[in-house]
Amino acid sequence: MTTSSKFLSKPVNNFYILAVSSISLSVIGLVMVFSASSIHSLDTKGNAVAIVLRQFIFFALSIPLAIYLSQRSLAQWRILARFGLLISVLILAILQIPGVGKTVNGNTNWIALPFVDVQPSEIAKFLLILWASYLLANQERAGKTRVNVFAMITPGFMVVLALIMVGHDLGTACVMAAILGGLLFVSGVELRLLGSMVAVGAVILAGLIATAGYRAARFLVVFDPFAADQYKNAGWQPAHSLLGLASGGIFGVGLGGSRQKWGNLAEAHTDFIFAVIGEELGLLGTLVVLALLAALIFSIFKISLRCKDPMSRYVGSGIGCWIAVQTVLNVGSATSVLPVVGVTLPFVSYGGSALISLYLGLGYVFGSALRDPEVKNELHKAIERRRLRTPRKLFLQVVEPLAILSQLWQLREHGARTIRRIRFNS
Structure with a gap:
């Protein structure tokens, strides 16, 4: 057995990997949010550190929250899980009340509070994973192997997806759909049924893209964001993301030296932070971030596989799918492999709701490891x-x-x- 195999064979090391990778990504995120947002922050808030200071506060709140949640019992989690769908529907429905929902970049998925904006769909991701895992675990614990789990959890997801799409947030809807697919796969649904679901989902996605001009434009520019008729329109952000990644080379232009963040990337500290990392820290920096994300996802699945409680196994699998799919969508958008769908890079991009939601999930996974x-x-x-x-x-x-x-x-x-x-x- 090799040294790496011996290291990974010890369950406690998965706990260490999860802790080190999550904290490392968050710290890298703070540094890169400061670098990517300083110009925008100075221009809009009159202070270069205003945005990163908020992110630091969210990070400082997330750590003790995750520690606290890791100490909660399964009985306490089951109480919350029972109402996960109901809470998700309520907080997403609030967005449709006139004067409550705030529209940002065409997506009505924010609630403006006095000191901070809250994104309910981020919280709903975790709550929906809890709810679905609770139902799947109950049927497994009862030995009901012939229960149609597809019909058991899919309607709830469809309701939430509909509410999200009312707010025009296609990126979050894609992540939610992927979480549903991951949970169904782990629960043992027949691959034929799962394949049919994916096919139906692809048709629905194609319809959503075709019926909205801006979505169709984002899809088409994937093939050539530098095309003359697209470069100054839908191709602007993906084109300048590629320019940033290309100009970074292997070692980057240096921390703080990005040119693309000077107005070329409107979402430099959120959706396109990966491009800023590539420009300032080079290929080496992007590989470090991707390696940390891979280690984090790997440790989550490893911890989940050891769980004797079925609910913990499903929750861990759902959280792993959530982070993995969101990473693929964000990096795919930044590299123009996928259309821009407006999702953040987990633990790295700016966003208090996203960061706290992720640490809610990690709090559960840490608790699973400690059990x-x-x-x-x-x-x-x-x-x-x-x-x-x-x-x-x-x-x-x-x-x-x-x-x-x-x-x-x-x-x-x-x-x-x-x-x-x-x-x-x-």
């Missing part, structure tokens, strides 16, 4: 070793300098005696 006896024992051992080692370290930190000073003093005294002896003899 694993092997992980719990290994963590207790590590804490105990550190507790025993810390006094020794403190002792050495105090004693070693004193010992060195004592030796230096002895050398000084020895030198002084030698000099006196030489003078006396002379």
Whole structure:
């Protein structure tokens, strides 16, 4: 067995990978949000740090929230899961009340509060995963193997998808549909039925694109965003995203040195932050971010596979699909492989609702890992070793300098005696 295989074979290491990758991505996100948003922030808010300061506050709130949620029992999670669909429908329906929903870039998916804008659809992603996982786990626990899980959870997702599309948010709808597909796949739905669902979804997506001129334009510019008739219209953002990635080379132009963020990329700190990373940190920077995201997704699925509780297994799978699909959509948009659909890069892009929702999900996954006896024992051992080692370290930190000073003093005294002896003899 190789060293990497031995490392990954220990369940506790998946816990460590999840913790390190999520924090690392968030810290990289703070740095890149500051770099990508400073010009826009100075222009719109009169302060270069206003946007990144908000993101830092959201990050500072997310960490203790995830820790708190990781300590909640499965019984407490099941209570919330029962009402996940109802809460999702209510918070999305509120957006349709005149004067409540705020429209940004054509999408009515925000609620403007006095100090911050909230995006209910981000919270709905996690709540819907909880709700569907609760139903799937109940039928598995009851041994009802012949239950039609497709008919059990799909109608709820369809209601939420309809509410999201009323607000014209195609990107979030695509993520929700992918989460549904992932949960159905994990639940063991026949591939034939799943394939039929994907085909129907593709037809619906094609209809949504064809019936909206701006969506059709975004789809067509994928083939050539630099086309003369598209470059200054729908092709502007994907074209300048590609220019940023290309100009970054292997090592980038340097942190803060992006040219595309100076008005060419209107969403430089949100939807197109990957392009700014590529321009400033180069191919190396983008690969680091993608590697961290891959490690995070991998650890989530590994933790989920070890869960004995079926609900935890489904929730982890849903969260893994959520992050994976959103990453593919964001990176695909930035590289002009996919149409621009307006989704953020998980943990990296600016967005308080998105960041807090992601850490809500991680709080559940961390809790799933901590309920694993092997992980719990290994963590207790590590804490105990550190507790025993810390006094020794403190002792050495105090004693070693004193010992060195004592030796230096002895050398000084020895030198002084030698000099006196030489003078006396002379």
